[in-house]
Amino acid sequence: MKLDLDAKSAGYLLDKLREEKPLVQCITNYVSMDIMANCLLAIGASPAMVHCAEEAADFQKIASALLINVGTLSTEWVAGMKMAAGAANILQKPWVLDPVAAGATPFRTETIVYLAKLRPWVIRGNASEIMALAGAAGATRGVDSTAESSEAVELGKQLALDLRTIVAVSGKVDYVTDGTRVLEVHHGTPMLQKITATGCTLTALIAAFVSCAQDDPLVATAHAMAMFGLAGEIAEQVCEKEVVAANGPGAVRVQLIDALYTLDRSDLYTHYDVVEQMLDSPSDVSDA
Amino acid sequence: MKLDLDAKSAGYLLDKLREEKPLVQCITNYVSMDIMANCLLAIGASPAMVHCAEEAADFQKIASALLINVGTLSTEWVAGMKMAAGAANILQKPWVLDPVAAGATPFRTETIVYLAKLRPWVIRGNASEIMALAGAAGATRGVDSTAESSEAVELGKQLALDLRTIVAVSGKVDYVTDGTRVLEVHHGTPMLQKITATGCTLTALIAAFVSCAQDDPLVATAHAMAMFGLAGEIAEQVCEKEVVAANGPGAVRVQLIDALYTLDRSDLYTHYDVVEQMLDSPSDVSDA
């Protein structure tokens, strides 16, 4: 079933996730594990951090989706990542790749390129990461992006076509593309960047939502980004109303989890801002 | 000294823990480390996450207790787990096993069965995990239980007798059994299941409390479960009183830590609900 690009369809997807409670196997960096597991639980999914080569593939049998995030990379973990991605492909389970800090070191970039060619359903990164992965000259600066997301869109479209995947570029505006269509997500707040691993967590939510809408991973990804960004906006608004406590990333992190937990159709109907770019088809790029 | 099954005895145990400040060596999954360490500190114990084979056994010399949790398992960590359990046994330090997601993969189940046979003082899991460990057909679904805790009681009793240990089954009602006696703990709130690693954290608290009551690990385990559940109830009640912030697992997680920190005899005297099941001795099970 194809999803529509509106609040009603996003609400439908949210309800579906809460009904299906997808079990998302997360092979992710150490920094992200606490917030990622809590946000998956809050939105209604079920997290399982299972990474080692001895069981990473086996676990896919009972999982609904797979997230691979290369944040705190090591050789041992790469083995588990490859096993899990291979199993997901065989079992036709959706899996999503987060290319954290692509371009930062040769080992990291090589690992990400290898994984990206294993056919993830979605790749989500910031502009620097997507540009580095796409082979652009833009050097990455750790996990924070030094480039605007709009700069990465053209490279992201090319990458999506080359790898036959969906590329999501986080930034002030988020872009989601399959190489042909480009969706713009106008949600979120700069405060989310002051909280560690919110990008990582978003990628895990994408895996959860895509598992509930396998016929339309493009729009499911945009919905996931809109809902996560909206939860961030709500969290910040709640904190601004507090009279006693300071209003900073510590408090917003707590409220982000609660906003994901309480998020419902009325929130989406009040504010949902995802649009499709009206662009010509990229006739000058080849679908190699 | 034997403990009584009442609030006064629980209060005595809590005071004793705060006086002795047991140093709990935790070999635990990555997801749980932050909340587990913070909850151990909050209740009055001292956490130390020391896992590698090179020092896991040596550290037992200065530790008061040991927790082994197999959440984010890998071959390297299993080596440290075995070393630490062996050292705990030689040094007669209490140790507790958390069989996270038993049944999910062959590697995991085999590892858990191996560790369970090394004579932990207590094994705490949800119903699915205990049933999987007991060899029942009940397939596990990641770390969330798909079975009710009451279903697992009979299997838990058998397991306790077979392994000469205490088995604690978390659920709507918690059950603690040594194979003969069955204690029921009527505490907690469903919200705790929306916060990652609260079960893991409870198991660490059991290790801490058992180290302060080594003559009566059965009742100490029930007291630990009651106090953790009660802290969860208090945390949720506090959050419900908040006027500004949303009331969800993010806020409850913060208040859970504070409730453990402020928990005292008056809380226990207000609400303590642990009872012993009046059942016949299990004459039909063999103590193999």
Next chain:
Amino acid sequence: MKLDLDAKSAGYLLDKLREEKPLVQCITNYVSMDIMANCLLAIGASPAMVHCAEEAADFQKIASALLINVGTLSTEWVAGMKMAAGAANILQKPWVLDPVAAGATPFRTETIVYLAKLRPWVIRGNASEIMALAGAAGATRGVDSTAESSEAVELGKQLALDLRTIVAVSGKVDYVTDGTRVLEVHHGTPMLQKITATGCTLTALIAAFVSCAQDDPLVATAHAMAMFGLAGEIAEQVCEKEVVAANGPGAVRVQLIDALYTLDRSDLYTHYDVVEQMLDSPSDVSDA
């Protein structure tokens, strides 16, 4: 440029950090990663947890500073620590060592001694850790100190001279010494010890601040300790004003992050208490 030992100079350093946004490569224990990354982001720095031998050295090329914390030690991680420290030395990037639980096991103590001799710019620990590292008899008790920080000052001075480094001893009063000068930091609150990994996080902030004041790592370390302690004081005061929620380490942890985020010159001008000890030069210690 040399820094002064006053609030104005601390404020200058804080502004400089927020302008330069130093990228701090953290090879740190699993327990600390979430709070460390969030506190680095909150104060204005950029964290990157990159640890494995395959990329730990390469990452130093784009990093501003390096933190090595041995909390959850293992052989694999030690390889990355050595690689990164070596790269930092070659590239002349400041790096800081946190000798968590020095003295607890032979493997741990040997590793810490090895790293300490690789010329870190600063070593920060509690009194037990510094005394253990200095070869004193004081046995460590996990990560909590059993000795007063003042006891460790003389040993710390000797250690600083022997290793040609700066030694910072955390405690009720913090001491920072290069072996000749001794600075006293009168900030912080006991509640910080009830929150896991606050000491680890402080060491990461020291790395960040030292990278912005490479000519004066001694005073930069004292400023970092003062600002972190002051943020803890502010966090506790905010929580004490709360009417609904309990006031414990859970809430203070959240407010600590927010206090680091909102910390500014006016906070420092209101309360900044760092003084230099007026002591004779240590004529009786040799600079071996």
